[in-house]
Amino acid sequence: MAGPIPILKIGxxxxxxxxxxLHDTVVDSFQTDVLEEIEKTGxxxxxxxxxxxxxxxxxxxxxxxxxxxxxxxxxxxxVIVGMRPEVxxxxxxxxxxxxxxxxxxxxxxxxxxxxxxxxxxxxx
Amino acid sequence: MISPSGNAQDSTQTWEIRIxxxxxxxxxxxxxxxxxxxxxxxxxxVAALTTAASELSRNVWVHAQKGVARVSVVWNGRKVGVExxxxxxxxxxxxxxxxxxxxxxxxxxxxxxxxxxxxxxxxFHIESEPGRGTKVVIRKWKKEF
Amino acid sequence: xQQVRHPDYMEILKLNDEELHRRLAFxxxxxxDVARLxxxxxxxxxxxxxxxxxxxxxxxxxxxxxxxxxxxxxLARVKKLQxxxxxxxxxxxxxxxxxxxxxxxxxxxxxxxxxxxxYLGAYRRYLALIHARLLEHFxxxxxxxxxxxxxxxxxxxxDMALAIDTYIAAYLExxxxxxxxxxxxxxPVIKVHDRILLLPIVGTVDTQRAHxxxxxxxxxxxxxxxxxxxxxxxxxxVVDTKVADHILKTTAAVQLLGAQTILTGISASxxxxxxxxxxxxxxxxxxSKLSEGIELALTIVGKxxxxxxxxxxxxxx
Numbered sequence: 408m409a410g411p412i413p414i415l416k417i418g419x420x421x422x423x424x425x426x427x428x429l430h431d432t433v434v435d436s437f438q439t440d441v442l443e444e445i446e447k448t449g450x451x452x453x454x455x456x457x458x459x460x461x462x463x464x465x466x467x468x469x470x471x472x473x474x475x476x477x478x479x480x481x482x483x484x485x486v487i488v489g490m491r492p493e494v495x496x497x498x499x500x501x502x503x504x505x506x507x508x509x510x511x512x513x514x515x516x517x518x519x520x521x522x523x524x525x526x527x528x529x530x531x
Numbered sequence: 532m533i534s535p536s537g538n539a540q541d542s543t544q545t546w547e548i549r550i551x552x553x554x555x556x557x558x559x560x561x562x563x564x565x566x567x568x569x570x571x572x573x574x575x576x577v578a579a580l581t582t583a584a585s586e587l588s589r590n591v592w593v594h595a596q597k598g599v600a601r602v603s604v605v606w607n608g609r610k611v612g613v614e615x616x617x618x619x620x621x622x623x624x625x626x627x628x629x630x631x632x633x634x635x636x637x638x639x640x641x642x643x644x645x646x647x648x649x650x651x652x653x654x655f656h657i658e659s660e661p662g663r664g665t666k667v668v669i670r671k672w673k674k675e676f
Numbered sequence: 677x678q679q680v681r682h683p684d685y686m687e688i689l690k691l692n693d694e695e696l697h698r699r700l701a702f703x704x705x706x707x708x709d710v711a712r713l714x715x716x717x718x719x720x721x722x723x724x725x726x727x728x729x730x731x732x733x734x735x736x737x738x739x740x741x742x743x744x745x746x747x748x749x750x751l752a753r754v755k756k757l758q759x760x761x762x763x764x765x766x767x768x769x770x771x772x773x774x775x776x777x778x779x780x781x782x783x784x785x786x787x788x789x790x791x792x793x794x795y796l797g798a799y800r801r802y803l804a805l806i807h808a809r810l811l812e813h814f815x816x817x818x819x820x821x822x823x824x825x826x827x828x829x830x831x832x833x834x835d836m837a838l839a840i841d842t843y844i845a846a847y848l849e850x851x852x853x854x855x856x857x858x859x860x861x862x863x864p865v866i867k868v869h870d871r872i873l874l875l876p877i878v879g880t881v882d883t884q885r886a887h888x889x890x891x892x893x894x895x896x897x898x899x900x901x902x903x904x905x906x907x908x909x910x911x912x913x914v915v916d917t918k919v920a921d922h923i924l925k926t927t928a929a930v931q932l933l934g935a936q937t938i939l940t941g942i943s944a945s946x947x948x949x950x951x952x953x954x955x956x957x958x959x960x961x962x963x964s965k966l967s968e969g970i971e972l973a974l975t976i977v978g979k980x981x982x983x984x985x986x987x988x989x990x991x992x993x
């Protein structure tokens with residue numbers, strides 16, 4: 408794993424914690440790393456923790472949404488956790504609603520959601 | 532041509548940041564964020580201002596690759612505020628009205644997001660002509676109550 | 677990060693050179709006055725002590741004003757400052773530094789809580805004392821004394837205006853702080869149950885209030901880690917496109933955080949308006965009664981309200 412954003416494995420779920428200012432090289436390596444890890448580990452879930460992000464502009468929001476889409480193509484469901492209240496307020500005020508992504512208040516809730524999803528998936 | 536609001540007094544403290552690499556977007560963001568925090572804007576206002584700064588400086592980077600950002604403290608007699616000016620000699624915007632009216636572009640590239648950014652600040656002025664570059668000035672005042 | 681200067685009264689009162697000259701003009705402080713005042717410097721030095729004593733005789737003679745000078749040390753220090761103040765009137769330099777200085781005097785009085793009536797009453801005595809000394813100084817030449825008194829009076833009134841301005845500026849600051857408190861109280865987010873929050877919105881919702889509602893709601897959702905946020909709008913008199921837009925944005929933001937919203941208190945007329953306006957609120961939970969909203973919220977968190985009689989096997993004590 409090359410980039411600066413750490414990706415851990417918790418059971419069938421990957422947890423990526425974003426703790427820095429995001430700019431293009433970081434974003435590129437993040438997406439690559441995540442997808443490679445999914446491939447390598449066969450993780451069924453991905454949690455992206457953005458609790459450290461004070462600013463999420465449309466570029467970052469698009470990046471997160473795209474990462475979730477890429478993961479989904481590989482069969483992995485994404486949950487974004489830890490969004491700060493001011494980040495949610497700003498995105499909505501801009502008119503950027505981040506359709507189609509799943510969010511949860513905390514890591515615990517995110518993991519719970521993943522578990523529920525995989526339980527549901529098992530019955531298929 | 533719209534010019535900045537006349538009732539803002541001359542700013543007393545200005546920080547200038549050249550934008551000619553992608554990392555400069557982060558620099559502008561950080562300067563704006565630090566200033567807003569130091570002036571004790573609430574966290575929502577800090578986020579709005581910082582995000583607006585990020586959107587606008589990214590526009591400069593993406594469309595002009597080169598420009599200047601000026602961050603200042605401003606007074607309007609009763610309230611303190613932050614002003615951000617971005618100037619570039621890029622291609623300019625052909626249809627300003629449409630750029631300001633539309634929502635976010637869902638395509639990968641030319642999302643200017645100006646209308647969204649406008650909603651995050653109190654004052655938004657833009658001058659742009661194809662071939663003549665773009666100048667954007669935004670101001671956000673600290674809520675007194 | 678460089679130091680940022682915080683607002684001071686000079687800025688709040690817009691006291692720049694322009695304003696200064698406007699004031700000096702309105703108080704009719706002329707070159708002649710300035711010359712006369714600088715010419716009276718020796719008079720000032722001779723009598724300042726005396727005049728200060730006379731002033732404090734009044735102040736210490738009245739219980740209300742005496743209370744501000746509880747001990748000898750404070751009194752001595754203040755008298756010294758008063759002397760300096762008096763001499764300042766004759767400096768001949770009525771520039772922004774002079775103004776800044778005078779503002780500090782006003783601020784000091786406001787801060788200790790001395791009411792304007794005492795402040796102005798003291799100024800009145802001050803002028804009376806000065807008048808008496810001037811008559812002595814000009815050896816009975818009443819017209820010269822009158823001219824001198826007039827010049828002094830102009831500058832003293834100029835100073836009083838500044839003092840009053842600082843009182844006003846200080847009161848304004850207090851008012852805005854109170855306004856902040858009122859705004860907070862008008863957005864009472866209530867914890868109905870574990871991880872279920874409720875905000876009853878009562879009264880008109882303008883843009884500013886809507887902004888504040890969203891901020892407060894989002895802060896509470898994160899702080900309380902709420903799973904459900906109930907917004908009750910039964911108390912909102914008019915729900916038009918703007919208000920609906922504010923409400924929708926707030927619910928969208930709550931959902932963006934990962935929590936659910938339930939909108940309750942939707943009256944028949946609101947339901948009609950919303951659909952007629954073509955507004956999209958089909959994607960969130962809505963109920964007409966708050967009680968239904970609460971029951972739904974409980975369901976979402978995996979709970980429900982049951983009647984005690986439902987339990988078979990008797991009650992536990």
